[in-house]
Amino acid sequence: MDGLVTQLPWAIILILLPLAAGMACFVAPRIAGALGLLSVVAVLLATLGLGLQLASAGVYRHSIGGWGAPLGIELYADGLSLLMLGITALVGIGVSLYAGAYFTREQAGRFWPVWLFLLAALNGLFLVDDVFNLYVCLELIGLSAVSLTALAGTTAALAGAMRYLLATLLGSLLYLLGVALLYHTFGTVDISLLAGRVTPLPALWAALGLMGAGLILKTALFPFHFWLPAAHGSAPAPVSAVLSALVVKGSFYILLRLWIELYAPAGGQSAGLLFGVLGSAAVLWGSIQALRQARLKLMVAYSTVAQIGYLFLAFPLGGAAGYAWQGALYLLVSHALAKSAMFLAAGNLLRFGGHERIAHLDRVVQRLPLTVGAFAMAGVSIMGLPPSGGFIGKWLLLQTALSQGQWMLALVMVLGSVLAAAYVFRVLGHAFTAAAVPHDPIAVPLRMEWAAVLLAAGSIVLGLLAVPLFTLAGIGGFAGMGASLP
Amino acid sequence: MPLLVVASSLLPGLFIFALAEDRVRTRTLLNMTGAVVKLVLVGWILWGVFHEHHYETRIPLLYDLEIVLRAGPLSLLFVTLSTILWLVTTVYAIGYLEGVPHRSRFFGFFSLCVTATVGVALSGNLITFLLFYELLTLSTYPLLVHRGTEEARKAGQTYLVYTLAGGALLLFGTVWLYTLTGTLEFTPRGIVDSLDSAHHPALVVIFVLLIGGLGVKAALVPLHGWLPQAMVAPAPVSALLHAVAVVKAGAFGIVRVVYEVFGVEFSTLLGLTTPLMWLAAFTIIYGSLRALYQDDLKRRLAFSTVSQVSYITLGVAVAGPIAAIGGVVHLVHQGVMKITLFFCAGNLAETLGIHKISEMNGVGRRMPWTMAAFTVGAFGMIGAPPVAGFISKWYIGLGALDAGQDWVVLVLAGSSLLNAAYFLPILHAAWFRAPPARWPKEHDFGRKETAWALLLPPVLTAAMALAIGLLATLPFSPLAWSRLIAAREFYQAW
Numbered sequence: 019m020d021g022l023v024t025q026l027p028w029a030i031i032l033i034l035l036p037l038a039a040g041m042a043c044f045v046a047p048r049i050a051g052a053l054g055l056l057s058v059v060a061v062l063l064a065t066l067g068l069g070l071q072l073a074s075a076g077v078y079r080h081s082i083g084g085w086g087a088p089l090g091i092e093l094y095a096d097g098l099s100l101l102m103l104g105i106t107a108l109v110g111i112g113v114s115l116y117a118g119a120y121f122t123r124e125q126a127g128r129f130w131p132v133w134l135f136l137l138a139a140l141n142g143l144f145l146v147d148d149v150f151n152l153y154v155c156l157e158l159i160g161l162s163a164v165s166l167t168a169l170a171g172t173t174a175a176l177a178g179a180m181r182y183l184l185a186t187l188l189g190s191l192l193y194l195l196g197v198a199l200l201y202h203t204f205g206t207v208d209i210s211l212l213a214g215r216v217t218p219l220p221a222l223w224a225a226l227g228l229m230g231a232g233l234i235l236k237t238a239l240f241p242f243h244f245w246l247p248a249a250h251g252s253a254p255a256p257v258s259a260v261l262s263a264l265v266v267k268g269s270f271y272i273l274l275r276l277w278i279e280l281y282a283p284a285g286g287q288s289a290g291l292l293f294g295v296l297g298s299a300a301v302l303w304g305s306i307q308a309l310r311q312a313r314l315k316l317m318v319a320y321s322t323v324a325q326i327g328y329l330f331l332a333f334p335l336g337g338a339a340g341y342a343w344q345g346a347l348y349l350l351v352s353h354a355l356a357k358s359a360m361f362l363a364a365g366n367l368l369r370f371g372g373h374e375r376i377a378h379l380d381r382v383v384q385r386l387p388l389t390v391g392a393f394a395m396a397g398v399s400i401m402g403l404p405p406s407g408g409f410i411g412k413w414l415l416l417q418t419a420l421s422q423g424q425w426m427l428a429l430v431m432v433l434g435s436v437l438a439a440a441y442v443f444r445v446l447g448h449a450f451t452a453a454a455v456p457h458d459p460i461a462v463p464l465r466m467e468w469a470a471v472l473l474a475a476g477s478i479v480l481g482l483l484a485v486p487l488f489t490l491a492g493i494g495g496f497a498g499m500g501a502s503l504p
Numbered sequence: 505m506p507l508l509v510v511a512s513s514l515l516p517g518l519f520i521f522a523l524a525e526d527r528v529r530t531r532t533l534l535n536m537t538g539a540v541v542k543l544v545l546v547g548w549i550l551w552g553v554f555h556e557h558h559y560e561t562r563i564p565l566l567y568d569l570e571i572v573l574r575a576g577p578l579s580l581l582f583v584t585l586s587t588i589l590w591l592v593t594t595v596y597a598i599g600y601l602e603g604v605p606h607r608s609r610f611f612g613f614f615s616l617c618v619t620a621t622v623g624v625a626l627s628g629n630l631i632t633f634l635l636f637y638e639l640l641t642l643s644t645y646p647l648l649v650h651r652g653t654e655e656a657r658k659a660g661q662t663y664l665v666y667t668l669a670g671g672a673l674l675l676f677g678t679v680w681l682y683t684l685t686g687t688l689e690f691t692p693r694g695i696v697d698s699l700d701s702a703h704h705p706a707l708v709v710i711f712v713l714l715i716g717g718l719g720v721k722a723a724l725v726p727l728h729g730w731l732p733q734a735m736v737a738p739a740p741v742s743a744l745l746h747a748v749a750v751v752k753a754g755a756f757g758i759v760r761v762v763y764e765v766f767g768v769e770f771s772t773l774l775g776l777t778t779p780l781m782w783l784a785a786f787t788i789i790y791g792s793l794r795a796l797y798q799d800d801l802k803r804r805l806a807f808s809t810v811s812q813v814s815y816i817t818l819g820v821a822v823a824g825p826i827a828a829i830g831g832v833v834h835l836v837h838q839g840v841m842k843i844t845l846f847f848c849a850g851n852l853a854e855t856l857g858i859h860k861i862s863e864m865n866g867v868g869r870r871m872p873w874t875m876a877a878f879t880v881g882a883f884g885m886i887g888a889p890p891v892a893g894f895i896s897k898w899y900i901g902l903g904a905l906d907a908g909q910d911w912v913v914l915v916l917a918g919s920s921l922l923n924a925a926y927f928l929p930i931l932h933a934a935w936f937r938a939p940p941a942r943w944p945k946e947h948d949f950g951r952k953e954t955a956w957a958l959l960l961p962p963v964l965t966a967a968m969a970l971a972i973g974l975l976a977t978l979p980f981s982p983l984a985w986s987r988l989i990a991a992r993e994f995y996q997a998w
Binding site: 341381383384387398401403404405410413414416417420421428432433435436439440443446447448450451452482484485488 | 563564565566567605606609631634635638639642645646649650652653654656657660661664665668669671672675676679680682683
């Protein structure tokens with residue numbers, strides 16, 4: 019039995035299973051809900067299987083069809099892949115649970131195939147090891163994400179989706195240009211082979227510049243975040259949750275991989291500095307914008323802009339000793355859980371009151387205690403208050419910044435936390451009071467409340483799991499992960 | 505074992521959240537069981553620590569950082585205070601909130617709040633302290649805005665602006681300290697005196713950051729602005745806020761930072777205790793002066809808290825063993841006395857609808873027991889023997905003379921005069937003026953002056969305030985325990 023668990027090709031299952039389930043949902047929309055939920059649970063189990071495999075045998079490599087690089091497609095999984103797959107599966111379960119009760123029958127028929135398709139593309143992204151197939155997955159993710167955004171069919175949703183489509187296509191295009199340049203110059207697209215071959219040529223700078231620009235556009239780093247609030251704010255709640263929690267993290271993941279393998283050895287200090295500046299600006303700008311929003315989902319979307327800024331603060335710090343990458347990854351994971359919970363909770367409030375104006379929330383703390391509780395717990399993690407995953411991430415980043423004497427970055431981190439507290443508690447304060455104009459509440463299914471609560475509770479529990487999670491993420495030794503530094 | 509002490513209020517709290525609103529009996533049972541179990545556990549540990557047993561729980565948090573819960577003498581002083589006053593306040597709150605909606609939420613957060621306070625007390629290092637300190641901020645917020653009025657929301661907002669900004673300072677200082685020392689453990693005589701003198705300017709800034717963060721909750725002027733506004737909360741919350749939970753967590757943190765992070769000699773060496781002493785002295789006088797001008801009873805009590813809590817900081821900052829005993833023992837004394845006063849204020853509001861001092865004429869005849877308790881508390885605040893407040897002032901004064909800071913005695917005397925000036929008129933009006941024809945909003949309790957659950961707690965705490973003053977020389981009195989703290993923790997190596 020033990021042998022079987024560690025022998026099965028989990029990585030392939032992780033890609034093919036949601037793909038097949040998506041097609042089945044398309045063919046048989048009547049059972050889409052049950053099938054979708056079931057396959058997401060199966061994805062989580064497969065991720066666990068892959069985890070066991072990695073824990074017992076170390077890094078996983080597989081050449082599809084027996085054709086290795088540079089000709090065939092190589093699958094590659096280390097601790098970092100595992101961490102990303104795990105968080106994707108967890109958020110996926112929460113969102114699927116929620117979506118089962120959220121959509122009308124007609125919408126559900128369209129939601130499930132695309133969502134499972136997106137899941138397959140995300141899993142693929144975390145498992146491939148060459149820049150071209152990363153592009154393929156990235157494009158698939160972008161297209162399915164745009165379709166999901168447009169699902170609501172309202173004018174706002176279509177406008178947001180259109181903007182999103184243009185941004186994501188432009189991003190992919192830039193990235194593809196960079197890939198073509200790399201292939202032309204160095205004759206391979208495999209990351210590990212590239213890492214061995216790159217030499218400081220102008221073509222390398224151009225390629226890395228193009229790829230980086232494409233990726234930060236897709237990750238919505240300030241000032242390239244212009245498309246995000248409209249798309250994330252107008253999509254249906256479960257879709258917003260997926261977009262904010264997972265989709266923007268996909269392109270960040272590629273950037274991170276390339277950074278460690280290609281940029282940092284090629285001497286990317288100035289690019290790191292630039293990322294640090296843009297990240298700081300994102301933290302401050304996003305938080306202030308979030309504070310100014312009258313609508314709940316837009317507020318949550320701007321908060322995503324700010325939190326993505328935090329992830330980029332690791333780049334100027336990552337080169338020297340410290341825990342910058344660990345901090346950023348931990349923030350990424352806890353933000354995924356917290357932000358999806360927050361969007362789901364916002365969806366509940368919208369459904370309940372028929373509107374999402376923050377100032378007109380009407381005593382929801384008494385009437386939807388679970389939802390508000392979920393929002394509050396997710397907020398605690400976003401603010402980075404202990405005990406939560408967000409706290410661990412911010413602590414590590416702050417510690418690294420201070421030990422390297424990076425005062426401005428440290429200041430930005432703390433200021434961002436205070437601003438986050440301000441926008442989260444603005445919502446919670448209004449949750450206690452009565453609105454001037456009372457309205458008839460619409461019942462929210464319990465399942466939708468619990469989905470938000472579970473994800474939010476996860477972001478809190480992460481605060482106590484740092485030690486085992488870093489051990490897991492350290493498999494394969496990505497960026498010195500897992501090792502305890504002096 | 506320390507983990508059990510924390511869990512004994514956490515678990516009932518979590519269950520209470522899940523309870524339906526109308527299951528009053530189950531909720532009361534859970535509340536009381538938690539409080540009593542905690543009391544028994546604390547009694548047990550108290551005995552153990554007295555006989556020099558060690559109780560410690562360590563949970564790994566991150567690389568070489570751990571969550572440490574440790575029961576030392578100083579921790580236990582605060583734990584015992586919170587546990588006893590939690591029990592009393594729970595009884596009071598059950599009486600006070602009878603028939604009010606959303607009690608499950610209230611008692612749930614109430615338990616969380618006590619959990620956080622006990623966690624603050626038991627923290628064995630600065631990061632654990634930070635964790636519970638922030639949890640305390642979060643769990644008091646829903647209690648503060650419990651009434652759900654616009655006024656409550658505003659007060660809650662002010663509270664958060666102050667406390668979360670303070671929390672950010674504390675976090676910044678803690679991380680910075682950690683990058684210098686590599687440890688955050690609370691240690692007698694501190695963890696920083698072995699650092700190279702090149703780091704001393706940084707240490708001064710860290711000290712300011714930490715004290716700034718803690719000073720918000722300890723209501724040091726000019727960081728006290730949230731406290732008078734927070735009196736919109738229901739009376740049991742105000743009582744707990746002022747006597748045990750929030751304000752005390754700040755003061756307790758200052759004790760920890762001065763004595764067990766920096767070490768008192770090292771703080772003096774860096775020239776840090778003198779400004780702190782001045783700040784505390786200023787706060788004492790300023791709070792009393794402001795209290796003079798308040799007509800709202802709870803606001804007057806709030807400014808009185810601003811003033812009284814700074815006695816703790818003052819005692820610590822004088823930087824001598826005797827003053828330290830006075831400061832630490834005031835942690836308990838102020839708590840017992842102030843909770844009595846707030847219970848009484850709550851009783852007046854609930855029974856007769858009295859909120860203002862100008863409405864208190866002759867109230868002593870209508871509610872003799874409540875006002876008797878109030879009188880004891882007020883005399884304690886003034887520092888009249890034999891009530892507990894006298895003991896703290898006596899020790900702080902003696903300690904100041906011992907440390908060569910004679911001017912502190914003047915501050916103490918001035919503050920006592922001011923305290924008398926704002927408490928005695930209340931007492932005079934209540935006992936010697938003729939009652940009005942009718943009270944603002946009277947509830948009928950038959951032949952009793954008010955409900956049992958409301959009357960018993962203040963009478964009990966007033967009796968305690970008298971008893972710990974009269975019996976201060978007995979073993980296990982707060983004073984005796986504070987001597988033990990000074991001997992074992994603060995000045996161990998001398």
